[in-house]
Amino acid sequence: MLYAVDMSSALPPFPKPEEPFATPSLLEVGMAPGEPGLRADAARNRARLLEAAARLIAEHGVAGVTMEAVAAAADVGKGTVFRRFGDRTGLLMALLDHSARRLQADFLGGPPPLGPGAPPLERLRAFGVAVLYRTAEQLDLQLAAQPDPTRRFIHPAAGALRAHLTMLLRQTVPDGDCDLLAHTLLASLDPALIHHLTRQCEMPMERLEAAWLDLVARVTRTDPPG
Amino acid sequence: MLYAVDMSSALPPFPKPEEPFATPSLLEVGMAPGEPGLRADAARNRARLLEAAARLIAEHGVAGVTMEAVAAAADVGKGTVFRRFGDRTGLLMALLDHSARRLQADFLGGPPPLGPGAPPLERLRAFGVAVLYRTAEQLDLQLAAQPDPTRRFIHPAAGALRAHLTMLLRQTVPDGDCDLLAHTLLASLDPALIHHLTRQCEMPMERLEAAWLDLVARVTRTDPPG
DNA sequence: TGACGATCCGGACCGAAGTCCGTTTAAGTA
DNA sequence: TACTTAAACGGACTTCGGTCCGGATCGTCA
Secondary structure (H helix, E strand, C coil): CCCHHHHHHCCCCCCCCCCCCCCCCCCCCCCCCCCCCCCHHHHHHHHHHHHHHHHHHHHHCHHHCCHHHHHHHCCCCHHHHHHHHCCHHHHHHHHHHHHHHHHHHHHHHCCCCCCECECHHHHHHHHHHHHHHHHHHCHHHHHHHCCCCCCCCCCHHHHHHHHHHHHHHHHHCCCCCHHHHHHHHHHCCCHHHHHHHHHHCCCCHHHHHHHHHHHHHHHHCCCCCC | CCCHHHHHHCCCCCCCCCCCCCCCCCCCCCCCCCCCCCCHHHHHHHHHHHHHHHHHHHHHCHHHCCHHHHHHHCCCCHHHHHHHHCCHHHHHHHHHHHHHHHHHHHHHHCCCCCCECECHHHHHHHHHHHHHHHHHHCHHHHHHHCCCCCCCCCCHHHHHHHHHHHHHHHHHCCCCCHHHHHHHHHHCCCHHHHHHHHHHCCCCHHHHHHHHHHHHHHHHCCCCCC
């Protein structure tokens, strides 16, 4: 509610691009994405655009995904791409949408230790590891899909991760500012950081994984006596 | 050495833009910045450009700092701006350079608790608080000066902060992966995050400060018995 | 079926970052 | 002072993200 103002004021001139993760509640995961109330031609073009974008990525890497190129490859006008996805990161986010929803479904309703059933601390551990490997898998795309700094934390996908993390923290670290702790923990799983550590510093994923587990252990540790 | 390759391969066509914080060692802080071996005209233009950029920011905000606008305001060709600063973030970084060096000087050689003399844990606390408030002061500029994700961690200014933080951590958390811990702690002081928390969530700085102190306490806490 | 209004389409257009290269100039050297 | 050359200059040019708006289309309701 706080940033609703910010978002609408920065909105494109079009009626409304596409609200990512606009599904009413986090509960109805698993349904096919793609905005139900979409005119037939619009829906068709949306699908074509996503397909074209995916093809371009496969052929020329993320850098090859130019708004014009996608439009051309989908045999559609450039304006259409922007109307549907708002901007370039919106398009890239949409490509990640499926995987994002799957992850969400996994930690909301999947089997333990990621899903409910396991003790919170274990879920916390599993959460980080899951995010870590998912991010590593799609690193280039995740990196390119990163919106500008002023919107990074507003995006619903990021919000969902954070909300879940906060919830787990509340069950594990009842004292302590769980909202901010969640931000910090999530920051340590940031795609840009993972990129830097694995590709520029050449650290193995195992080390990042161990660091996550260690971090969780430290953060959730109770006060020493005295 | 690892990313030297990356950097040079992504370098502009010019001989070499301007290496920020290229000063041989962290020890010689306090000297006037501005690349010593610079031809007279180049040095003059550099100064003019920085002055013009600062003026533009004062008048129209960071958004008003267009490469062309700066060039025009400094009565200089556009190419000159790029040759000197590499790209827009390079220019903005240069504007932050002075404050960055001051902070660096403070924690390298200033009075305790920030500088040497205080116990590491206290320096750690003071470090975060100092970074926090410095960032908050120049939030817009810091935000705009943020380079793209693939260079965020490579920049020498960020490296200096991280190196110092790592050093303090080694003295405080001898077990544990201090390099990665430093990354995590720094991430919790990220300008984009501070912007989000203070401006979009309207949290008071005191809360962020408290969260930093709490985080440091948790991370440096020793194992509970048992 | 016909017509109407909301929605969507397309591509010309714009602004700004970044590149290129022919020209100029600072600053040693004889 | 005249010469040389590495360095610097400037601005036209390219590319790409994002905007605009007149015209085409879909879906609906009579």
